[in-house]
Amino acid sequence: MAQQYFLHNRDNPDSNKIDFYLQNGGYKALETVVKEYSPGEVIEIVKKSGLRGRGGAGFPAGVKWGFVPKYSDKPKYLVSNADESEPGTFKDRYILEKEPHMLLEGIAIASYAIQANIAYNYIRGEFVYGARVFERAVQEAEEKGYLGQNILGSGFNLKVVNHRGAGAYICGEETGLLESLEGKRGWPRLKPPFPAVEGAFKCPTIVNNVETLANVPLIINNGPDWFSSIGPDEKNTGPKLYCVSGHVKKPGLYEFPMGKNLKELIYEDCGGMLNGSLKAVIPGGSSVPVLTADEIDVSMDFDSLAAIGSMLGSAGIIVLDESTCMVDALLNLERFYAHESCGQCTPCREGTTWMVKILQRIERGEGRVEDMDLLDDIAEKINFRTICPLGDAAAMPAASFVKKFRKEFEAHVKKGKCPVKKDKSIKATHAHV
Amino acid sequence: MNEETTTAINEETASGTIEFSGEGLQELEEILQCYPNKKAAMLPVLHLARQEFKTITPEVMQYVAGLLDLDPIRVFDVVSFYTLFPSEKEGQYVIQVCATLSCDVMGARSVVNHIEKKLGIEVGQTTEDGKITLKKVECLGSCGTAPMMQINDDYYENLTEERIDEILDGLE
Numbered sequence: 001m002a003q004q005y006f007l008h009n010r011d012n013p014d015s016n017k018i019d020f021y022l023q024n025g026g027y028k029a030l031e032t033v034v035k036e037y038s039p040g041e042v043i044e045i046v047k048k049s050g051l052r053g054r055g056g057a058g059f060p061a062g063v064k065w066g067f068v069p070k071y072s073d074k075p076k077y078l079v080s081n082a083d084e085s086e087p088g089t090f091k092d093r094y095i096l097e098k099e100p101h102m103l104l105e106g107i108a109i110a111s112y113a114i115q116a117n118i119a120y121n122y123i124r125g126e127f128v129y130g131a132r133v134f135e136r137a138v139q140e141a142e143e144k145g146y147l148g149q150n151i152l153g154s155g156f157n158l159k160v161v162n163h164r165g166a167g168a169y170i171c172g173e174e175t176g177l178l179e180s181l182e183g184k185r186g187w188p189r190l191k192p193p194f195p196a197v198e199g200a201f202k203c204p205t206i207v208n209n210v211e212t213l214a215n216v217p218l219i220i221n222n223g224p225d226w227f228s229s230i231g232p233d234e235k236n237t238g239p240k241l242y243c244v245s246g247h248v249k250k251p252g253l254y255e256f257p258m259g260k261n262l263k264e265l266i267y268e269d270c271g272g273m274l275n276g277s278l279k280a281v282i283p284g285g286s287s288v289p290v291l292t293a294d295e296i297d298v299s300m301d302f303d304s305l306a307a308i309g310s311m312l313g314s315a316g317i318i319v320l321d322e323s324t325c326m327v328d329a330l331l332n333l334e335r336f337y338a339h340e341s342c343g344q345c346t347p348c349r350e351g352t353t354w355m356v357k358i359l360q361r362i363e364r365g366e367g368r369v370e371d372m373d374l375l376d377d378i379a380e381k382i383n384f385r386t387i388c389p390l391g392d393a394a395a396m397p398a399a400s401f402v403k404k405f406r407k408e409f410e411a412h413v414k415k416g417k418c419p420v421k422k423d424k425s426i427k428a429t430h431a432h433v
Numbered sequence: 434m435n436e437e438t439t440t441a442i443n444e445e446t447a448s449g450t451i452e453f454s455g456e457g458l459q460e461l462e463e464i465l466q467c468y469p470n471k472k473a474a475m476l477p478v479l480h481l482a483r484q485e486f487k488t489i490t491p492e493v494m495q496y497v498a499g500l501l502d503l504d505p506i507r508v509f510d511v512v513s514f515y516t517l518f519p520s521e522k523e524g525q526y527v528i529q530v531c532a533t534l535s536c537d538v539m540g541a542r543s544v545v546n547h548i549e550k551k552l553g554i555e556v557g558q559t560t561e562d563g564k565i566t567l568k569k570v571e572c573l574g575s576c577g578t579a580p581m582m583q584i585n586d587d588y589y590e591n592l593t594e595e596r597i598d599e600i601l602d603g604l605e
């Protein structure tokens with residue numbers, strides 16, 4: 001098995017304590033950075049590594065950091081996005097609970113790079129245990145002088161604040177998050193201005209995903225060339241966490257280099273299908289276009305998945321077998337988006353609700369022949385017409401389910417009932433992590 | 434939340450009758466130091482309020498508004514947006530079963546049915562003795578160990594009927 005950088009301590013109950021982290025080379029990267037590198041040099045190193053955002057969009061982290069205006073005298077903020085709410089995704093929770101110091105060290109280095117003196121970790125409200133572990137880690141790091149005033153004698157100050165969310169998917173979207181952080185409802189903002197220029201409290205702000213930040217110490221310690229040598233090419237680099245859920249024998253969290261073959265992951269690492277044969281895979285969290293069983297021989301990286309019309313997203317891989325009704329599955333997801341839509345934009349608010357209603361009637365056997373085109377049409381009218389990408393996130397699965405499984409949708413309408421032998425029993429598996 | 438709540442929030446009569454504990458007040462001071470303005474302390478202070486008062490009633494919202502120098506309607510606006518600030522009394526234990534796709538295909542509906550039968554209540558209800566409330570919620574970030582549920586602060590994963598019985602029987 002390839003070397004692991006995130007999951008190698010998974011069986012060690014002390015992995016989240018600072019002493020253990022320090023014994024294994026922890027905070028060396030931070031020390032190097034604050035003592036030897038200028039902020040600009042850190043940004044160059046991260047650019048060179050090719051690190052792309054692990055939160056969904058895959059934007060190059062170093063490039064984003066470079067957008068922070070250098071000569072602004074406003075305070076700058078770093079935000080660690082620990083809202084992890086994309087259905088199918090459970091990697092950041094592992095980092096928060098098991099490797100909080102990797103995250104904290106990444107937060108400290110990123111803050112230094114953009115010269116932020118306050119960093120917020122916006123963690124979803126339900127992660128109570130993760131929040132507790134993270135807060136203890138902050139305290140440990142402050143006591144040892146890795147956070148706080150004059151870090152390691154460098155003159156750099158950083159306060160890290162754990163900020164708990166309160167149950168709203170939309171607060172994972174970076175501008176919804178910033179509104180929420182400012183004490184308002186999590187209503188996404190129109191961009192531009194981009195957060196790097198005007199983010200939290202009208203000041204330059206960088207929002208990065210937990211996994212993105214946790215990669216940063218690895219890049220500093222081992223060098224950007226090492227990092228970019230991992231993965232299929234220079235645009236898709238570094239180690240990667242893959243969340244596998246659904247109908248496989250061993251679901252759970254896996255770590256491989258960027259570009260793991262999806263078919264291999266399912267059939268070898270996850271032990272293959274649990275009972276039935278494979279019908280579909282959603283490869284990057286619930287918001288990305290679905291793949292059919294014969295599309296899964298693909299490299300799990302940003303560009304390879306984009307090339308076949310889907311996305312790496314959050315690498316939340318949802319595996320569905322033949323007992324899954326695709327109408328019912330899409331209905332489950334659209335209900336989620338209708339529930340989580342913040343309601344600011346009409347196409348998103350109304351479109352998701354309509355899709356739920358149409359899917360409900362198709363599933364009940366009361367669908368109409370024109371319903372499939374109607375779904376398609378609604379999805380198209382949401383796409384790119386909303387303030388934030390939640391609208392697209394709701395539209396993409398709908399359009400792809402209808403396109404790739406149209407026959408199954410039509411069979412519902414023709415037969416006047418659901419043609420799939422659904423299995424809703426409780427299924428026991430052996431979770432991997 | 435309904436019109437009555439909004440009206441209650443706008444009335445000043447209810448204010449002044451509740452207060453955080455000494456510890457709570459100390460925590461409040463620490464929270465306020467973490468943000469450039471008082472308004473940004475909204476969520477942490479509401480979490481604190483939930484810890485202290487359990488239910489976020491109009492009276493609590495007024496109190497929080499007073500602490501943060503805000504119009505009470507600003508607090509109401511936020512409370513009504515999020516799901517973790519209950520405005521009505523809940524059971525001592527709140528069971529939240531994840532019903533989103535990964536859990537759904539692994540048997541979340543059967544989990545809900547089993548709990549409903551066992552407790553004699555439906556989703557959204559609380560047992561007569563006020564002990565347990567049952568809810569269906571969206572993805573809790575634990576999809577690899579589906580089906581799963583959260584009871585108060587804790588996650589329970591890889592559920593089976595036997596495990597659910599054990600867990601429920603273990604609730605004091």
Ligand SMILES: Cc1cc2nc3c(=O)[nH]c(=O)nc-3n(C[C@H](O)[C@H](O)[C@H](O)COP(=O)(O)O)c2cc1C
Nearest residue numbers: 053054055081083084085172173174208209212389
């Ligand atoms: C509806 C929606 C929900 C999102 N949820 C999350 C989330 O839970 N965690 C996350 O890191 N990014 C989430 N994102 C992406 C963020 O907006 C943002 O792109 C990301 O945090 C940037 O970090 P990165 O560049 O390190 O990936 C979400 C985006 C959308 C549109």
Ligand code: SF4
Nearest residue numbers: 342344345348386388
């Ligand atoms: S797209 Fe949907 S979630 Fe995003 S801002 Fe508009 S209504 Fe809100």
Ligand code: FES
Nearest residue numbers: 531536573575576
């Ligand atoms: S779908 Fe249930 S925890 Fe994610």
